[in-house]
Amino acid sequence: MRLRGIISLCLGAVFLTGCNTMPPEPAPSLTPVAAERSPKAKPSPSEAAVSVAGATTVGHNPPVVSHGSRERQVVALTFDADMTEVMLKNTSASFVNVKILDMLQERQIPATFFITGLWAKRYPEHTRRIAAENRFEIANHTYKHSAYTPNCYSLPQLPRTELTSDAAKTFEVLSEFGGNQTRYFRFPGLCHDTAALTALAPLGVTVVDGDVISGDPFATASRPIVDAVLSQVKAGSIIILHVTEANAQYTDEALGPILEGLAKKGLTPVKLSDLLSRRG
Numbered sequence: 001m002r003l004r005g006i007i008s009l010c011l012g013a014v015f016l017t018g019c020n021t022m023p024p025e026p027a028p029s030l031t032p033v034a035a036e037r038s039p040k041a042k043p044s045p046s047e048a049a050v051s052v053a054g055a056t057t058v059g060h061n062p063p064v065v066s067h068g069s070r071e072r073q074v075v076a077l078t079f080d081a082d083m084t085e086v087m088l089k090n091t092s093a094s095f096v097n098v099k100i101l102d103m104l105q106e107r108q109i110p111a112t113f114f115i116t117g118l119w120a121k122r123y124p125e126h127t128r129r130i131a132a133e134n135r136f137e138i139a140n141h142t143y144k145h146s147a148y149t150p151n152c153y154s155l156p157q158l159p160r161t162e163l164t165s166d167a168a169k170t171f172e173v174l175s176e177f178g179g180n181q182t183r184y185f186r187f188p189g190l191c192h193d194t195a196a197l198t199a200l201a202p203l204g205v206t207v208v209d210g211d212v213i214s215g216d217p218f219a220t221a222s223r224p225i226v227d228a229v230l231s232q233v234k235a236g237s238i239i240i241l242h243v244t245e246a247n248a249q250y251t252d253e254a255l256g257p258i259l260e261g262l263a264k265k266g267l268t269p270v271k272l273s274d275l276l277s278r279r280g
């Protein structure tokens, strides 16, 4: 199961060949987009960003969370929307699982979507649909699902000098869709080190891992996905699933039994921002 989980984090890797051999470009200067509220600070235009879920102090390495409070009987369903440049070129495959969106909306289930910039560009209509649903929220899964560290499974690695601009560009792309925008960020493969966290410091984000790895990419049936989730989940869990149909084909089939299993355990799905809220 552990191996399955590890493999599952490498979604998209089979579509990838070679390495990024482009020379690194200098990172652009970035305007801080979030600031921590100080009791004595005067309101500024950037202060509006304070209320954005997941926003943290600009200039500090971001916190990394893998679950919420274990005291509340709630969990967060998170769906990664991976899109590499190789996947983007594969126009014959669908990397959006509409059945998941349908089921979540029909059953009025909250969810948080970690979207790559390239996924939003390929599927603007589905990104708009996610943004238009108040039970959903939008988070950052990098621009093109490249690794932010060395040796992240078989994902190609971004040059260190491009990490900040890659994450910033993704926020820019996603912000155009409106809806429940957040400053939550998830690394491809969950791979991060101190340098990767430092690269995100200018952006005022919260890094979100997860404590329930469903193994849905490359699963050959729905049952192992259901079993993986229901055997690991507990109060406060962050569940990692994928909304990329072609390489996570059974996620929609697993979702119904997962929701029923959560209900039997007395666990209610909430948005990630609600799970991580200190309120209640």
Ligand SMILES: [Zn+2]
Pocket (backbone or CB within 6 Å): 009, 011, 080, 081, 082, 141, 145, 187, 188, 189
């Ligand atoms: Zn991913």
